[in-house]
Amino acid sequence: MKMLVPPEMHATQSKMIYQMNKYCTDRVQTRKLQIHKTIIEVCRVVQDVLKEVEVQEPRFISSLNDYNGRYEGLEVVSPTEFEIIIYLNQMGVLNFVDDGTLPGCAVLKLSDGRKRSMSLWVEFITASGYLSARKIRSRFQTLVAQAVDKCAYRDCVKMIADTTEVKLRIRERLIVQITPAFKCAGLWPRSAAHWPLPQIPWPHPNIVAEVKTEGFDMLSKECVALQGKNSAMEGDAWVLSFTEAENRLLQGGFRKRCLSILKTLRDRHLDLPGNPVTTYVMKTLLLYECEKHPREMEWDESSIGDRINGIFLQLISCLQCRRCPHYFLPNMDLFKGKSPGALENASKQVWRLTRIMLTSSRCLEEL
Numbered sequence: 633m634k635m636l637v638p639p640e641m642h643a644t645q646s647k648m649i650y651q652m653n654k655y656c657t658d659r660v661q662t663r664k665l666q667i668h669k670t671i672i673e674v675c676r677v678v679q680d681v682l683k684e685v686e687v688q689e690p691r692f693i694s695s696l697n698d699y700n701g702r703y704e705g706l707e708v709v710s711p712t713e714f715e716i717i718i719y720l721n722q723m724g725v726l727n728f729v730d731d732g733t734l735p736g737c738a739v740l741k742l743s744d745g746r747k748r749s750m751s752l753w754v755e756f757i758t759a760s761g762y763l764s765a766r767k768i769r770s771r772f773q774t775l776v777a778q779a780v781d782k783c784a785y786r787d788c789v790k791m792i793a794d795t796t797e798v799k800l801r802i803r804e805r806l807i808v809q810i811t812p813a814f815k816c817a818g819l820w821p822r823s824a825a826h827w828p829l830p831q832i833p834w835p836h837p838n839i840v841a842e843v844k845t846e847g848f849d850m851l852s853k854e855c856v857a858l859q860g861k862n863s864a865m866e867g868d869a870w871v872l873s874f875t876e877a878e879n880r881l882l883q884g885g886f887r888k889r890c891l892s893i894l895k896t897l898r899d900r901h902l903d904l905p906g907n908p909v910t911t912y913v914m915k916t917l918l919l920y921e922c923e924k925h926p927r928e929m930e931w932d933e934s935s936i937g938d939r940i941n942g943i944f945l946q947l948i949s950c951l952q953c954r955r956c957p958h959y960f961l962p963n964m965d966l967f968k969g970k971s972p973g974a975l976e977n978a979s980k981q982v983w984r985l986t987r988i989m990l991t992s993s994r995c996l997e998e999l
Contacts, residue, residue, distance in 0.1 A: 647993060648937045652893070655996040660892045663899065667711055668701070674714055674808050675703055677785045681800070682718070682810075684779030685772075691752060692772060692812070695719040705813075707875065709911065711899055714808045717849065717873075718772075722814050725750045726763055728850075730821045730872075736964035737855050737869035738821060739763075740814070758868060765852035766796065766867035772812050772852075773798045797853055809853075814870070817847040821872060824848075824960040834926030835881055843880050849873040856969040874960050878915060881922065885931025890939055891918055897940075897999060901985055906974030909947065909982070913966055917943045917950070919959040937989075944986040951979035 675696060682694035695718055696703055705717035722740075725747075730738035742761040748754055756767040776798050777791050785802075792799040798810045828840050835843075850870035882888055894914040902909040921943050925931065931939070950956040950967070954975050958964040967975060989995045 644993065645934045649933050651994065651996045652933070652936055655893065655896075655999075656889065659900070660896045663711065663896050664892070667708055670711065670806065671703065671706065671708070671714070674802060674806060675706070675716075677783075677789055677802050678716055678800070678808060678810065680783045680785055681776060681779045681789065684782050685775045688775050688778065689771075691720070692718065692775065693721070709809075710903065712806050714806070716808060716810050717813045717851065718810060719815055719849075720768075720812055721752060728816055728819055728821075730823055732823050732963075734855070734865060734869050735823075736958065736961050737871055738823075738850065739865060739868050740850070740870065762865070762868040764868045765850075765870045768812055769796060769798065769852040772810075776800075776810065795854070812852045813873070814850045815847065816850060818845055819847050820844045821848065821961075823872070823963065824874075826962075827960055829923065832923050832926060834923055839880065843877045846876050846880065848877060849875065872961065878919065878959070881919060882915075885928055886933055886936050887918065887922065887931055890931075890936055890943075891915060893936070893940060894918065894943060897985070901999065902978065902981060904974065904978050904981060906971055906977075908951065908967060908970045908974045908978040910966075913947070913950075913956055914943070916956065916959045916966060917946045920946060941986065941989055944982060944989065948979055948982050948986060951975050951982060 675698070679694065679696055682692070682696065685692050686694060695705055696716055703716075705719065707715045707717070709715055725743060726740040727743045728738060729741050740763040742748060742751065742757060742763075748757050748761070751757060751763070753763055753768065756764050756771070758764050758767075773791075773796070780786060780789050780791050780800065783789070788803045790801045792801055792807070798812075800808050800810070802808060828835060849872075851873050853871050855866075855869065855871045882891060891914070895911050898909055898911055898914055921939055922931075924942065925935075925939065929935075954967055954970075954972065956966040958966055985999070988998065992998070
């Protein structure tokens with residue numbers, strides 16, 4: 633049986649689809665091409681620096697490889713800011729401990745009875761048997777600083793000094809953070825055990841199984857959730873990251889296209905002081921929107937406009953409540969550390985943008 637849809641609705645829908653496609657061609661593709669060029673430049677420099685690091689310290693082997701123009705472990709934070717994950721070899725003498733005391737973080741502890749000397753990272757293991765994320769990062773930072781002085785690009789690369797993170801500034805305009813990490817495959821953290829929600833039919837059980845087998849990453853970086861906690865564990869803790877899982881969940885339908893449009897709108901209109909609205913916040917809200925609209929037909933081309941409006945309304949609500957829970961770790965707030973003023977200002981900007989999108993059928997021409 634065919635649904636009877638009034639012709640003017642068809643006309644509005646096809647107008648919206650035309651607008652979306654045009655926006656993707658004009659704005660989204662331009663952004664992607666520009667970023668792709670920048671990525672090639674950034675990776676050329678970072679690969680050179682990491683080659684020097686590896687000569688000094690073979691345990692830090694660069695995992696930044698080019699697979700047909702895609703680099704594993706590279707995240708675009710914004711068009712001028714990138715994060716590169718360097719995967720380290722763990723040698724399985726460490727246990728993953730996630731007891732929930734540190735939101736968004738966990739520790740790696742020597743398994744009982746294992747000799748410290750069996751670990752590849754013996755000198756970074758604390759007296760209590762924890763592999764310290766901060767100690768590994770500090771050693772890596774020293775090596776990168778030395779490598780920057782020696783590498784072929786030393787005239788255009790500087791180490792950013794006022795942080796424990798390993799950050800480089802390239803040609804004055806690009807920033808890249810290099811983060812040591814461990815892959816935890818076949819494991820799923822206790823703090824994310826509630827996922828997927830039993831009452832929601834998305835994602836499909838096969839995809840859930842795939843995501844959980846793929847696992848997650850543990851990153852050595854500063855964790856906003858821990859700042860000011862001063863617990864002894866803080867320096868030892870590793871930040872949990874679910875990038876692979878998130879990307880897997882966004883396959884299918886027009887979800888990826890939806891994310892590209894959100895990132896483009898964010899870069900053009902919501903790159904605000906204090907950076908409250910990151911591309912990661914956009915990705916997180918997109919995942920929540922997938923739960924709200926679990927059927928595949930709700931992610932076809934004609935629905936994207938509605939999904940984007942839904943995400944912007946969610947974003948306004950989060951900014952006004954001053955809380956945006958991480959998708960897999962709801963105890964972790966992505967707005968933590970952002971000033972109330974920055975969130976307030978962002979809320980006004982997002983509302984202005986949403987109003988344009990809800991009221992004008994030609995909004996994307998203006999945006």
